[in-house]
Structures are given as C-alpha cells and as structure tokens.
Amino acid sequence: MRATPHPEDFIRARLSDTRSVTLVESREIRHTHSRMYERALFPLCLLTLVLIQSAASCELRPVLVQVPKRLPAGYVISESKEELSLKGCAAKPVAFTSSDPDFTVNTDGTIITVHGLEITTKRFSVLVQDENGMDWRVDIILSCKDEASQKSSSAARKRIKRRWRPLPFSLIENDRPPFPKEVEMIASDSSATYSVYYEISGQGVTLDPVGLFTLNKQTGMISVTRAVDREQYPQFNFTARVFDLNGKERDESLPITVNVDDVNDNAPEFIGSRFFTVEERCRAGTRIGKVNATDKDQPNTSHTLIKFTLLNSTNMFSIDPSTGEITAKTNTLDREAQDKVYVEIEISDMGGAPNGLFSRGTFVITLTDVNDNPPTFKEKLYKAKVQENQENVLVTRIPVEDKDLVNTPNWKALFEVTKGNESGNFRMETDPKTNEGLLYVIKGLDFEKTPLVKLEITARNEVPLVGTDTKWLTVPLELSVGDEDEGPEFNPSILYLKVKENVPNGTVIGTYKALDPENKNSDGIKYYKMTDPGNWITVVENTGELKTANTIDRESPLVHKDMYNITIRAVDESKKTGKGMVIIQIEDVNDNIPVIPGKDLIMCSKGDTLGSVLVEAVDMDKPPYSTPFLFEFGADHDGKWKLKDATDSSVVLEQAVAMPNGLYSVPLLVKDLQGFGKEQTVNVRLCTCEREDNGGICGARSASSSLGSLGILALVLSGLLLLLLSLLLIFICSTKREKLYISDDTGTGGMLLKSNTEAPGEEVKDGALMLIPGAEVVDGSQQSGLMESKNMTSASGRYGQSFFQGGGVYNTTTQEFGTEKFYSSGRYDNNMYGNATIQKLSNTNTLDTWKTNGRYLDRKLAYLGDEEEGRYADDLLKTYGHEGMGSPAGSVGCCSLVAEQESLEFLNTLGPKFRPLADVCYTTNRTGN
Numbered sequence: 001m002r003a004t005p006h007p008e009d010f011i012r013a014r015l016s017d018t019r020s021v022t023l024v025e026s027r028e029i030r031h032t033h034s035r036m037y038e039r040a041l042f043p044l045c046l047l048t049l050v051l052i053q054s055a056a057s058c059e060l061r062p063v064l065v066q067v068p069k070r071l072p073a074g075y076v077i078s079e080s081k082e083e084l085s086l087k088g089c090a091a092k093p094v095a096f097t098s099s100d101p102d103f104t105v106n107t108d109g110t111i112i113t114v115h116g117l118e119i120t121t122k123r124f125s126v127l128v129q130d131e132n133g134m135d136w137r138v139d140i141i142l143s144c145k146d147e148a149s150q151k152s153s154s155a156a157r158k159r160i161k162r163r164w165r166p167l168p169f170s171l172i173e174n175d176r177p178p179f180p181k182e183v184e185m186i187a188s189d190s191s192a193t194y195s196v197y198y199e200i201s202g203q204g205v206t207l208d209p210v211g212l213f214t215l216n217k218q219t220g221m222i223s224v225t226r227a228v229d230r231e232q233y234p235q236f237n238f239t240a241r242v243f244d245l246n247g248k249e250r251d252e253s254l255p256i257t258v259n260v261d262d263v264n265d266n267a268p269e270f271i272g273s274r275f276f277t278v279e280e281r282c283r284a285g286t287r288i289g290k291v292n293a294t295d296k297d298q299p300n301t302s303h304t305l306i307k308f309t310l311l312n313s314t315n316m317f318s319i320d321p322s323t324g325e326i327t328a329k330t331n332t333l334d335r336e337a338q339d340k341v342y343v344e345i346e347i348s349d350m351g352g353a354p355n356g357l358f359s360r361g362t363f364v365i366t367l368t369d370v371n372d373n374p375p376t377f378k379e380k381l382y383k384a385k386v387q388e389n390q391e392n393v394l395v396t397r398i399p400v401e402d403k404d405l406v407n408t409p410n411w412k413a414l415f416e417v418t419k420g421n422e423s424g425n426f427r428m429e430t431d432p433k434t435n436e437g438l439l440y441v442i443k444g445l446d447f448e449k450t451p452l453v454k455l456e457i458t459a460r461n462e463v464p465l466v467g468t469d470t471k472w473l474t475v476p477l478e479l480s481v482g483d484e485d486e487g488p489e490f491n492p493s494i495l496y497l498k499v500k501e502n503v504p505n506g507t508v509i510g511t512y513k514a515l516d517p518e519n520k521n522s523d524g525i526k527y528y529k530m531t532d533p534g535n536w537i538t539v540v541e542n543t544g545e546l547k548t549a550n551t552i553d554r555e556s557p558l559v560h561k562d563m564y565n566i567t568i569r570a571v572d573e574s575k576k577t578g579k580g581m582v583i584i585q586i587e588d589v590n591d592n593i594p595v596i597p598g599k600d601l602i603m604c605s606k607g608d609t610l611g612s613v614l615v616e617a618v619d620m621d622k623p624p625y626s627t628p629f630l631f632e633f634g635a636d637h638d639g640k641w642k643l644k645d646a647t648d649s650s651v652v653l654e655q656a657v658a659m660p661n662g663l664y665s666v667p668l669l670v671k672d673l674q675g676f677g678k679e680q681t682v683n684v685r686l687c688t689c690e691r692e693d694n695g696g697i698c699g700a701r702s703a704s705s706s707l708g709s710l711g712i713l714a715l716v717l718s719g720l721l722l723l724l725l726s727l728l729l730i731f732i733c734s735t736k737r738e739k740l741y742i743s744d745d746t747g748t749g750g751m752l753l754k755s756n757t758e759a760p761g762e763e764v765k766d767g768a769l770m771l772i773p774g775a776e777v778v779d780g781s782q783q784s785g786l787m788e789s790k791n792m793t794s795a796s797g798r799y800g801q802s803f804f805q806g807g808g809v810y811n812t813t814t815q816e817f818g819t820e821k822f823y824s825s826g827r828y829d830n831n832m833y834g835n836a837t838i839q840k841l842s843n844t845n846t847l848d849t850w851k852t853n854g855r856y857l858d859r860k861l862a863y864l865g866d867e868e869e870g871r872y873a874d875d876l877l878k879t880y881g882h883e884g885m886g887s888p889a890g891s892v893g894c895c896s897l898v899a900e901q902e903s904l905e906f907l908n909t910l911g912p913k914f915r916p917l918a919d920v921c922y923t924t925n926r927t928g929n
Helices: 007-018 024-031 041-057 145-157 699-704 711-735 836-844 846-863 869-875 892-896 901-909 912-928
Strands: 063-067 092-097 102-103 111-113 121-130 135-144 167-173 181-185 196-202 214-216 221-224 235-244 254-260 270-271 275-279 287-290 290-293 305-309 317-318 325-326 341-346 357-368 382-387 391-400 413-419 426-430 437-441 451-461 473-482 494-500 508-511 524-529 538-539 545-548 562-573 577-585 600-604 612-618 629-632 641-644 650-655 663-670 677-687 737-740 748-754 775-778 783-786 809-819 820-829
Touching: 092 102, 121 254, 121 775, 167 181, 214 235, 270 357, 275 287, 305 317, 317 341, 382 391, 391 473, 413 426, 413 437, 437 451, 494 508, 524 538, 600 612, 600 650, 629 641, 650 677
Parallel strands: 063 135, 167 254, 275 357, 382 473, 494 577, 600 677
Antiparallel strands: 092 121, 102 111, 121 135, 181 221, 196 235, 214 221, 235 254, 270 290, 287 325, 305 341, 317 325, 341 357, 391 437, 413 451, 426 437, 451 473, 508 545, 524 562, 538 545, 562 577, 612 650, 629 663, 641 650, 663 677, 737 748, 775 783, 809 820
16 A cells, blocks of 8 residues: 655645535645644645635536637637636635637637637636636637547547646746745646656747746646746747656656746737827817827736726816827817827726726827908098098008918918998008008098098918808008099090081081199180090180081091091190090091992803893991992983892893993992982993802913913023023123232231222311212212222111201111111101202112112122132221320321321331332322322
C-alpha cells in the first residue's frame, strides 16, 4: 500500500479529481504553505477539505460539445447553458466572462459565437461569478462532429494511449508576489506503471520569455516565476513530455495552453483628432464629430467597455455615452459670442463603474461663420451737400458695422439707393478696404427744382441672411443741393415744330425761348443759331422767333425721315450760355410730278412675236401726292403702241403692230393720284436680240463688241511693240554718264561728275524763296521741273515738303496710291483770303508738276539700274552749315559770290586734299566775271 499522503498532497489529489473546478480561495490556501506555519497546517487543511467537498457537490464538469466545422456568427452553443448555471450549488451565477474573444456569454449562460469561424477542436474557459462574489471556472471543449464520430469508430478498433491530465489552465495577469507560485500539476497515467519524471519546453520555458514557467520534474507541478502582462503575452503554448528513469519517453507529448486572464490594469486612451467644426446657428441635434478611444485590455469585456462623459459646456453640446458622438444641444450657437469652445471629455472603462479606470482630454469645437448679422448703420440720419450740375462726384461715405467674419461674403456690404433715385441721378459703390458705402452723383442736380433731395439707403451682404428674422436695414439721407449762377435753360430742351414744305421765306414757324433758372424770366437773353445744315431758318436775336430763310424741301437729302434738326444757343447778360434743339417735322405738299428716270429703252423683237418693255416712274412726294400713277399716251401718239399690266408705279409698253427695227419716240403722260403730271417722251430702240438673257442688248451691238482672231492678233502685236519701245527707252536712259577724274595729291583719289546746271547762290534773297514740287525759284520767278531732285526722294517715290515764307505755309498730308505713298500739301494763309499769287500758281502748275515728276521718276528708275557706288552720292541731300564766326572759310556759298574776289585768298591756305576743289571754285569765279 502507498503511505498516507501528506495533507497537502491530499488536497492536490482532490483538486486533480475535480479537474475543472477551481476555487480562488483554494489557490490562496495552496500559495500560503510555508514551513513556519507547519503547526497550523492541519486545521487549515481540514477547512480546505470542507470547501473542496462543497465545491465537489456543485458537480461542475468540463462541457464537451460537438459542433459543425464551420460556425457562423451568432451560433448558439445551447449545451453550455445548464452547466454554467452552477447546477447543485447554493449560489446563483450573476456574471460570465469568456477567455476566448471569439465567443461571448449571455446572462443566462448561453455561449454565442462573436463572428464566423472554422474549427476542428477548440478549448477555452468561462469564468462564472456567483452572487457571493466567488469565481468559478468551467472549461469548454468544442469538437467537430465528423472528427468525433471518426474517433469513436477508431477507438472501437484500436486502443489509443491514455491521455494526459489536466486540461488548459489560466494565469491572472500582473499577479502579486511572492513568486514562484504553483499554478497547475501535470500527470501521466504511465506514472502508475513506471517511475517517471517530466520535462517542459517552448514559449515561456525555453523560448521568450525564457524561464517564466518552471517544472518540478518529479511531481509535475508547474510554477510561474514572475508577473505576466496579458497585453504583451495573452497566451502561452508549450509542450510537456514524460520519461522513465532510463530516459525513455512513456507517453505522447502533451501540448499545454496557458491563458492569461485579464485584469483591468489599463485606462482607456483617446485616439484621433481632437478638433471639430460646426456652423453657428445650426439646428439642435446636428452631428459635430465623434470622439474615438481605445483600451489595451481584453476586448469585448467590461474592462474595455468605455463610457463617454461631457464635463463642461453641457448647455451647448451633448455626447453619446456609448459611441462618443458629439451633437449640438441648441440652435443658438453664436460665433460672434464665442468662436472656439473648449470641452472637457472623460472616458472610463468598466462601463463607467466606480472601480473602473478613466482618462480626460480637452477637445476644441470651432464655430464657423454664417451670415446671421446684417450690416448696421452707425447713424440714424446722414446728411451731405453737393453743388448743382456736378456729375460723377463722390458726395459722402456711409460707414456700417457687421459682426460677421471680416473679408467674407457674410461681412462685405452692398449698398443701394432704394428711394429717391427714380431719375437715375445717383450710384453707390463699396470701398473694399473699409466696407463703407460711397454715394456718387452721376447726373447733375438742379437747385431750382430740388434744393433738398431725400434718399433712402439700404445695406445688404453678398449672401442672404441665415438663421435670423432680422431684415436688411435702411437709413435716410438728406442731400442739400448748392445753388450756382447757371446759364439760361430752354424749356423744353427739345422743341418739336410742324412746318409744311415750300412755305414763303420769312414765315414765323415758332418761338423758342430760354429762361434764367434763378429769376425764371428771359429778360436780356439773346438767341443765336448754332447748327442749320441747309441754312433754312433764321433766329430773331432778341425774341427767339424762328423764321424761314430759304425754301424748306422735304425731299432734300438734309431731311431724315421728314425730320430736320437745328440747334439754338441762348446767351444771358453774364455771357453764360444754354443750348436747345429744334426738330422740324416737315409736312409734304404736292410739289413734285411723276418722272420716268430711264427714258432710253430697248425692246427685243423675236420674229413674229411683238416685243414689250417695262416703263417705270417715280415721284419724290409721299402718298397721297404720288402713287398710284396714271399712264396715258400723249397727243402725238401714232397708234402703233399700247399699254397694259399697269401697277402703282409702272406699266408695260407693247407693240400694237409689227414694226421694223429702229429707234422710235413714244409720248407718255404720267399723272400722280392728284392728277398732276406732264407728257414725257421715251425713246424705244427696237432690235433683234441674240439671247433672251442678254439684258436687252441688241444683237448688232453685242456682235460689234466681240473681237475676231485678227483683232486679238493686232492687240498682241501692239503690246509687243510698246514693250520693245519701253526697253529701248530704258537702255538709252541708263547710259553711263561721262565722269571726270581728278588727281589727289594725297593719293586718296576723287571723282567729280560733269554738270551744266547751277543752283542759285546766296545772292538770292531768302524772303523770296518759295519751293514747290516740280518748280524752282530763279530771280523771283518760278520755273517748273528744275528743282525736282531737291523736293523728291527717288527711292521711296514721295514728294518732299514745301514751305512758304512771307505769306503762308503748306501743311503736309499723306495720300496713298496703290502701294506707294505720296505727300500732298494744303495751304494755310496768314490772312483771310490767302496769297493770290501762290494760289494761282498752285492751280495752274498742278498738271505740269505731275508730268515733270513722272518724267523725273522714269529717268531716276533707269539711273538706279547702274550698280556703281558713285551714284549713291547723287541721291543724298547734303547740308552745308556755316563754319562759325572764327572760320576763315566762312560759308561754302562763297564760291558763288562774284563781288568779293579778295575773299578767294583763303583758297591758297587749304590743304592738299581740298586743292582740286579750290581750283574749280576759282576757275568758276573767273568764268562768271
């Protein structure tokens, strides 16, 4: 027989028999074993035995359940309900906690899957708390139905090895010292046959965290050496093996799972943004944002059941205690009162229980602006002043206040004159910097009519008002108009008169008077005519009467739509003026008879068919003094013609008998609707037409206008002959000029062209000089064609400018002919009637000038064909200025002075480069003498 076991071994054996039933108190009894309390051990053991017997009476056993391989979310494991109800125990369960987050336990003990999963074998435990505060653990073993049936059938055929004890067990995280603490004993059925020892390996033993678990190899007691943090290691899996004393393994290795039971050692934490925004004046219940929080403790337990609590601003906001969603509690949130609200929020686990942990944080809720404040005026009445007749001037500034966000559409003001601007005299704008209203007068005011203008100004924003019953505000404005001495004013400003045309000259057609705005009378005002295109009207200076000066003709091109306009100016004694317009509506009279504008007609005869032609008449008058016309033959009608198809203004003239081709005169009498008219003769050319669509052109004329092959050949030969003559002329004109080469002492070389034309010297008086295109002044007379090169630019084809001294000046303008530009001049005289001599010369020599210019251009065109560089010098105008007071040479014009021969002495002082020029000048002077 085996010896009586030690009381502690007896307790351990009893615990082993009850397997799944674990009392927290029994653990505490085991852990309090110590040698120093050896004397008191026996009574304590007896108490423990009593507790164990009480626990055994509850008959709590592991729950073995067969389930499908695939479990959907919400699957109910109903077999666990009866075991978890603490059947046979005196106390009743009040709370259940699953060690596996894949499962949850209802209050009635029913286990339900949290989400879908697939299993073969699943083991976990449920912690049951009774009404006395004691905790009981029930192990749940789930197995697949197919695997269970296979195992039962194979067990019938083959004996399997006996399995190990115990089932998976748990640790409490962050357990208090002392350590090591015994947590569970393992045992193999082979210990009944062999002397065995045990070994463990894996996580927590030989793998990280190494050394957490230790094993008594002889007894199989597993101990934990230190506290464990579940958030770091929620579960440990290691392997136990059993060997005999010879080192031979006597049983299958046992996988051991140690679950770390969670304790509430982590307070919840805030995650996510802490800043929210919401519009002011939003409706109550408007969602603002959600506060997010997390807890590191085991999910789906009371340790992670977070409650949200709002600690301040509870009159403005509310928060959902479960979801953390913040909503507006009122519709009176006002950004202008407080644009940022700092709210304090507390989050606590255990559903807000007093023994739970909590954290606090500050969140910022920003109120965004809406247009809930209209612009307000600072004054109840605004006053301003402006002078009459002023236009486009700033009258006054109107400041406003707006509590909304600055420089937004909710703040920017728009102004409008809602009353008093019926005539459109005012305009309002907004100063973008100050948000003030700017009142402008755009049409002048009249002091005599309205010395005081009362306006109503309305201010509004760029966007409508929101969330308020307040309307846009208005303010009155009184504008005083300052008086000024004004010119006379016509009343009305436009006078309409009706006048029949052809009234006798001197007929008074009306009176147009102006009044002084200050004294309201027309004393001392004189009237003058400003515009009268036809000079038809005269104005009596003192009375303003309008009289006819010439015949008024409605059919004149000066009349537009029977209207003729003149403008009148009124001048008072202070020389101030006013202007008015008279529109004369001319009434028609029958002063025109119908006329046939086209009296030369062509009538085409086609064989035996008699020809016809359309005769049209016009009358400058209007109905009833014009159309419809009456067409008749004159007294000399020979009966060979007839009229048909008459309209209001036309009739068809047709042959009555066959007639040979020729020219015929047909007398026609055309009368208007009033019977006024006269006899007119139309000339009808009767001929045979080649085609019907030739526009009534007789065949003979059409044939005469066509050319045969000989005519075309003659034209071509004529063109070739003209071309040959042009080439010959160009060849002759382009003959090179004979050039005179002179020697240069310095060896630089020089060239002078022979010229038989001398320009006038300085003895010609400047006052008598008058240059005209194509004319030269020689001894006070004008000769055409001698100064062409000085007044024309050959390369561009322009006429030069001509100036006149002592009588007038020509102002140059530009005219364009084709692709060339020419300058033509108009004369301006310094007296009223101009210079008769210049005017006559300009009129008589115009044709000769154009011919001279044409000949010059032809010669210049040929000369430009020469490629020699020397010719370029001939095209440039050279200015020879005076050398100054100290120059011995004086002016280059000295060479033409014949009276001062002693002045040529200085030629001997010139250098070698100018010696040839000096010789030429000297020789010329002697020849002139």
